[in-house]
Amino acid sequence: MLSERRLQVLRAIVQDYVGTEEPVGSKALTERHNLGVSPATVRNDMAALEDEGFIAQPHTSAGRIPTDKGYRLFVDKLAGVKPMTAPERRAIQGFLDGAVDLDDVVARTVRLLAQLTRQVAVVQYPSLTRSTVRHVELLAMAPARLMLVLITDTGRVEQRMVDCPAPFGETSLADLRARLNSRVAGRRFTDVPSLVEDLPEAFEAEDRGTVSTVLSTLLETLVEENEERLMIGGTANLTRFGHDFPLVIRPVLEALEEQVVLLKLLGEAQEPGVTVRIGHENAHEGLNSTSVVSVGYGSGGEAVAKLGVVGPTRMDYPGTMGAVRAVARYVGQILAES
Amino acid sequence: MLSERRLQVLRAIVQDYVGTEEPVGSKALTERHNLGVSPATVRNDMAALEDEGFIAQPHTSAGRIPTDKGYRLFVDKLAGVKPMTAPERRAIQGFLDGAVDLDDVVARTVRLLAQLTRQVAVVQYPSLTRSTVRHVELLAMAPARLMLVLITDTGRVEQRMVDCPAPFGETSLADLRARLNSRVAGRRFTDVPSLVEDLPEAFEAEDRGTVSTVLSTLLETLVEENEERLMIGGTANLTRFGHDFPLVIRPVLEALEEQVVLLKLLGEAQEPGVTVRIGHENAHEGLNSTSVVSVGYGSGGEAVAKLGVVGPTRMDYPGTMGAVRAVARYVGQILAES
DNA sequence: CCTGGCACTCACCGTGTTCGAGTGCCAGTC
DNA sequence: GACTGGCACTCGAACACGGTGAGTGCCAGG
Numbered sequence: 001m002l003s004e005r006r007l008q009v010l011r012a013i014v015q016d017y018v019g020t021e022e023p024v025g026s027k028a029l030t031e032r033h034n035l036g037v038s039p040a041t042v043r044n045d046m047a048a049l050e051d052e053g054f055i056a057q058p059h060t061s062a063g064r065i066p067t068d069k070g071y072r073l074f075v076d077k078l079a080g081v082k083p084m085t086a087p088e089r090r091a092i093q094g095f096l097d098g099a100v101d102l103d104d105v106v107a108r109t110v111r112l113l114a115q116l117t118r119q120v121a122v123v124q125y126p127s128l129t130r131s132t133v134r135h136v137e138l139l140a141m142a143p144a145r146l147m148l149v150l151i152t153d154t155g156r157v158e159q160r161m162v163d164c165p166a167p168f169g170e171t172s173l174a175d176l177r178a179r180l181n182s183r184v185a186g187r188r189f190t191d192v193p194s195l196v197e198d199l200p201e202a203f204e205a206e207d208r209g210t211v212s213t214v215l216s217t218l219l220e221t222l223v224e225e226n227e228e229r230l231m232i233g234g235t236a237n238l239t240r241f242g243h244d245f246p247l248v249i250r251p252v253l254e255a256l257e258e259q260v261v262l263l264k265l266l267g268e269a270q271e272p273g274v275t276v277r278i279g280h281e282n283a284h285e286g287l288n289s290t291s292v293v294s295v296g297y298g299s300g301g302e303a304v305a306k307l308g309v310v311g312p313t314r315m316d317y318p319g320t321m322g323a324v325r326a327v328a329r330y331v332g333q334i335l336a337e338s
Numbered sequence: 339m340l341s342e343r344r345l346q347v348l349r350a351i352v353q354d355y356v357g358t359e360e361p362v363g364s365k366a367l368t369e370r371h372n373l374g375v376s377p378a379t380v381r382n383d384m385a386a387l388e389d390e391g392f393i394a395q396p397h398t399s400a401g402r403i404p405t406d407k408g409y410r411l412f413v414d415k416l417a418g419v420k421p422m423t424a425p426e427r428r429a430i431q432g433f434l435d436g437a438v439d440l441d442d443v444v445a446r447t448v449r450l451l452a453q454l455t456r457q458v459a460v461v462q463y464p465s466l467t468r469s470t471v472r473h474v475e476l477l478a479m480a481p482a483r484l485m486l487v488l489i490t491d492t493g494r495v496e497q498r499m500v501d502c503p504a505p506f507g508e509t510s511l512a513d514l515r516a517r518l519n520s521r522v523a524g525r526r527f528t529d530v531p532s533l534v535e536d537l538p539e540a541f542e543a544e545d546r547g548t549v550s551t552v553l554s555t556l557l558e559t560l561v562e563e564n565e566e567r568l569m570i571g572g573t574a575n576l577t578r579f580g581h582d583f584p585l586v587i588r589p590v591l592e593a594l595e596e597q598v599v600l601l602k603l604l605g606e607a608q609e610p611g612v613t614v615r616i617g618h619e620n621a622h623e624g625l626n627s628t629s630v631v632s633v634g635y636g637s638g639g640e641a642v643a644k645l646g647v648v649g650p651t652r653m654d655y656p657g658t659m660g661a662v663r664a665v666a667r668y669v670g671q672i673l674a675e676s
Numbered sequence: 677c678c679t680g681g682c683a684c685t686c687a688c689c690g691t692g693t694t695c696g697a698g699t700g701c702c703a704g705t706c
Numbered sequence: 707g708a709c710t711g712g713c714a715c716t717c718g719a720a721c722a723c724g725g726t727g728a729g730t731g732c733c734a735g736g
Contacts, residue, residue, distance in 0.1 A: 025729050038679055043730070061685045061729050101498060135477045139489065149487065149495065151477065157487060157497045160439065235573060236591035253574035363698050376710050381699070399698050399716045 006045045008035060010054055011078040013046075014066050018316055023063030068279035068313060071291070075276050075317050082318035084326040092116075092330050099334065102126070102156060106231050109307065109331050114234025116323040119311035120256065122294075124230045124266055125156065126304040126335065133184045133192065136218065138177045143167040146210075148217055162217045165209040172207050176214065189222045228263060228305065232256055241312050251286030252310070266306040269294040274321045279313045289313060293320050297328035299335035307331070346373060347383045348392055349416040352404050356654055361401030406617035406651060409629070413614050413655050420656035422664040430454075430668050437672065440464070440494060444569050447645065447669050452572025454661040457649035458590075460600055460632075462568045463494065464642040464673065471522045471530065474556065476515045481505040484548075486555055500555045503547040510545050514552065527560045566601060566643065570594055579650050589624030590648070604644040607632040612659045617651045627651060631658050635666035637673035645669070 012033045016024040026039040026046060035042065046064055049055045054070035057063070066074065084092070095112050099105040106123050113121035137149040146162040179202065183195045196215050200208045235256065238249045255261050261284050268283075269275035269292075277292040287310070294308025307328055309320060350371045354362040364377040364384060373380065384402055387393045392408035395401070404412065422430070433450050437443040444461050451459035475487040484500040517540065521533045534553050538546045573594065576587045593599050599622050606621070607613035607630075615630040625648070632646025645666055647658060 023729090027729075039729095040679055040681090041677085044678090047731080057730090059685095059687070062687075063729065134479070135485075137475050137477075137487070139473050139475075141472070147473075147489065149475065149489070151485065151487070151497070157495050159489070159495045233595060236588055236595060239588040239591070250574055250577040253577065257571060257574060361698090365698075377698095378710055378712090379708085382709090385700080395699085397716095397718070399718075401698065 003045075005035065005037070006049060007073075007078060008033075009042055009045045010049055010066070010070060011074060013049075013055060013064055014070065014074045014078070017065050018314055021314065023058055023065050025063035028063070065314075068281065071278045071313055071317070072281075075278070079318045081274065081325060082322040084322055088116075089326060089330075092326060096330055096334050105331065105334055107233075109327060110231050110233035113307065113309055113323065113327050114237060116327065117234075117309045117311065117320050118240065119234060119237050119309040119315065119320070120232060120252075121234045121307070121309050122230060122232045122256075122262055122266065123307040124228055124263070124305040126298075131156075131304065132186055132188050135185060136177070136180050138173055138180075138214070140168070140170065140173055146173070146214065148214060148221070150218065150221055158221055160217050160221050162214055164213055166206060168207060168210045172203065172210075176203070176211060180218075192222060193219055230259060230262060230266075232262070234309075237311075248289055252290060255284055255286040256310070265292055266294050266308060269296065269306055269308065271296055274325050275308075276317065276321065291315055291317075293317070293324050295324050295328045297332045297335075299332055304335075343373065343375070344383045344387060345411075345416060346371075347380060348387055348404070348408060349412060351384075351387075351393060351402060352409065352412045352416070355403050356652055359652065361396055361403050363401035366401070403652075406619065409616045409651055409655070410619075413616070417656045419612065419663060420660040422660055426454075427664060427668075430664060434668055434672050443669065443672055445571075447665060448569050448571035451645065451647055451661065451665050452575060454665065455572075455647045455649065455658050456578065457572060457575050457647040457653065457658070458570060458594065459572045459645070459647050460568060460570045460594075460604065461645040462566055462601070462604055462643040464636075469494075469642070470524055470526050473523060474515070474518050476511055476518070476552070478506070478508065478511055484511070484552065486552060486559070488556065488559055496559055498555050498559050500552055502551060504544060506545060506548045510541065510548075514541070514549060518556075530560060531557055568597060568600060568604075570600070572647075575649075586627055590628060593622055593624040594648070603630055604632050604646060607634065607644055607646065609634055612663050613646075614655065614659065629653055629655075631655070631662050633662050633666045635670045635673075637670055642673075 009029065012029050012035070013024050016029065016032060026042040029035070029042055030037070030039050046055065049070070050057070050064065053067060054073060055064040056067050058065060092112060096105065096108055099108050102125070106125055109123045110121045113123065131152045133150065134153045135151045137151070139147045139149070141147050141161070144164040144167050146164060146168065148160045148162050150158045150160075176199075179199060180196070183199070184192050187195060196218070199215060200211045203211050235253070238252060241249055241252075265277070265282065265284065265287070268277065274293060274295045277294075279291060280288050282288060282290065282292060289312065290310050291313045292308055292310050293315075294306050296304075296306050298304040308324060311320065347367065350367050350373070351362055354367065354370060364380040367373070367380055368375070368377050384393065387408070388395070388402065391405060392411060393402040394405050396403060430450060434443070434446055437446050440463070444463055447461045448459045451461065469490045471488065472491045473489045475489070477485045477487070479485050479499070482502040482505050484502060484506065486498045486500050488496045490496075514537075517537060518534065521537070522530050525533060534556070537553060538549045541549050573591070576590060579587055579590075603615070603620065603622065603625070606615065612631060612633045615632075617629060618626050620626060620628065620630060627650065628648050629651045630646055630648050631653075632644050634642075634644050636642040646662060649658065
């Protein structure tokens with residue numbers, strides 16, 4: 001087990017390296033932090049830390065930098081979450097308060113997170129999985145063509161075109177609309193399939209084909225939209241990544257464009273509280289030199305989606321975690337109000 | 339006026355520089371293109387071209403590179419638009435054909451353009467300005483709270499919450515919904531205001547406040563959504579920009595996040611045909627080292643939106659223009675079908 | 677267990693040198 | 707007059723070289 005002081009040394013190394021972006025040596029450490037011991041002692045501690053794999057030297061006769069394992073220990077044991085100051089909290093709230101609709105809430109959240117953390121922000125749209133159906137609307141576009149509009153309690157709207165096997169009368173349409181809504185309005189997505197199962201039976205034979213088509217399109221939409229959408233921002237902050245540019249940021253940009261990758265990434269975050277994935281802990285190869293800080297957010301007690309930031313492993317973890325947590329909290333409030 | 343051969347020299351310089359990314363000298367030029375003259379002659383021509391401001395040398399004793407003005411001449415007079423090959427056209431069509439809804443069309447278009455040109459692609463959502471209203475839907479969320487859903491003929495859906503000054507009955511709601519649709523369905527956005535002006539008068543005094551509120555929200559939505567949305571992709575291609583990374587790509591990334599900037603950029607493209615803005619021709623400062631190739635697209639004869647790519651001034655103009663034009667054409671077809 | 681001292685390593689920086697691609701100019705040729 | 711070959715010149719890129727200093731590991735002594 002590592003002694004108390006060695007942990008302090010590790011903490012100091014992480015803090016200094018995050019600040020200066022340069023390998024930190026024993027002398028500089030003793031000068032900037034009053035550890036109460038000499039550089040030589042620190043050197044011994046550093047050697048021990050290196051044996052354990054918490055730090056490494058880029059080359060002989062250079063200072064040490066933390067490894068992924070070192071950051072992990074730092075995050076888990078050595079640092080807390082830095083709370084936002086009162087002015088910061090006010091700024092967050094003020095910035096989010098002006099949002100007019102769901103898109104706007106998400107857009108503002110992304111910008112805010114990116115600015116606050118000076119990193120790349122990723123915000124998932126509130127999930128449909130736990131959402132309920134607020135309303136289903138059916139519109140006749142043409143005799144044998146309908147538009148299906150699904151509205152959720154989080155304010156999200158999805159639409160699909162439906163090509164009917166046979167023309168569908170206006171009265172049948174009104175009938176279907178009414179029956180559909182009386183069954184599914186207010187219900188959870190997951191409950192919908194069993195609730196509409198027997199609906200075609202209530203209709204004349206000639207309309208059943210169309211009803212079935214509409215229903216299967218509806219179910220499809222419910223499933224499909226569980227592949228959630230997300231918004232990203234602050235990619236310009238990638239330029240502050242390091243010096244060895246193209247090689248590092250290329251795969252990151254590529255990963256960021258693959259929504260599937262990002263969704264999986266956010267999906268891995270476990271409840272509750274802020275989750276941090278450091279460097280190689282990220283499954284996706286392109287993100288091996290980045291850390292992902294994410295957290296769930298939601299309007300009520302339940303989290304309906306996640307948000308987070310992607311940045312270099314060399315990041316200010318306490319501050320980032322604090323910002324992410326604070327933003328999630330306020331977005332939750334905003335969603336609850338609307 | 340420049341002689342025929344000097345123009346050929348300029349063309350050769352542009353082509354070589356685009357290919358090699360390195361300043362091109364007189365000797366290399368005569369070797370790669372059979373101009374029928376010696377390097378010395380080419381040198382004289384180059385000196386003339388430099389005097390006119392079409393090419394420049396990064397430093398003394400280096401080859402020449404084209405200036406913005408040089409590219410401009412190249413695009414205007416020396417090169418055409420390179421048409422897509424048949425297989426390429428088939429690939430484009432195949433890729434776009436699978437789209438299920440408007441979002442998907444736009445998303446696929448972005449990916450396609452980015453892949454084809456190996457640059458950053460920008461696609462504007464079909465504009466509402468020239469669109470017509472397909473349907474307006476009103477839903478009661480709470481006694482004094484409505485949701486307004488607007489559906490356009492391009493398949494776009496927008497929703498807004500409306501807080502009513504007074505509770506609004508179910509019958510009044512149905513009445514308003516019916517009257518509203520009979521007036522505005524199929525009409526152009528721009529015509530809507532005058533069409534609904536006198537609508538409150540048809541209602542009881544107690545409901546008029548709510549009706550007015552709904553109407554003003556509707557009009558607001560129409561206007562607001564003219565601030566169009568867009569989608570970008572292929573940012574990873576920015577890494578192939580040049581060697582002096584961070585400085586160049588930072589402002590580009592920033593500009594790309596400012597939708598307003600991009601919309602203005604696309605807006606500047608004039609009909610008809612492909613528009614090319616080179617380097618400093620772009621108003622936005624961050625894009626001074628990029629060129630923008632854009633074109634309008636639309637379902638019918640009219641262009642309803644624009645799309646384009648952003649890349650280094652050192653780009654393959656004929657190829658890029660060809661790809662942009664071809665994609666726009668096929669997207670137009672897809673939109674017309676749906 | 678901590679400390680001061682010491683020898684060692686090695687990236688970094690500035691200098692100097694060479695190399696060669698590319699240039700401008702000029703005199704000569706068709 | 708236009709083109710060409712030749713020539714001197716410029717200057718960035720690449721490489722070699724040595725000095726500097728931060729940082730290290732190790733060891734003997736408190």
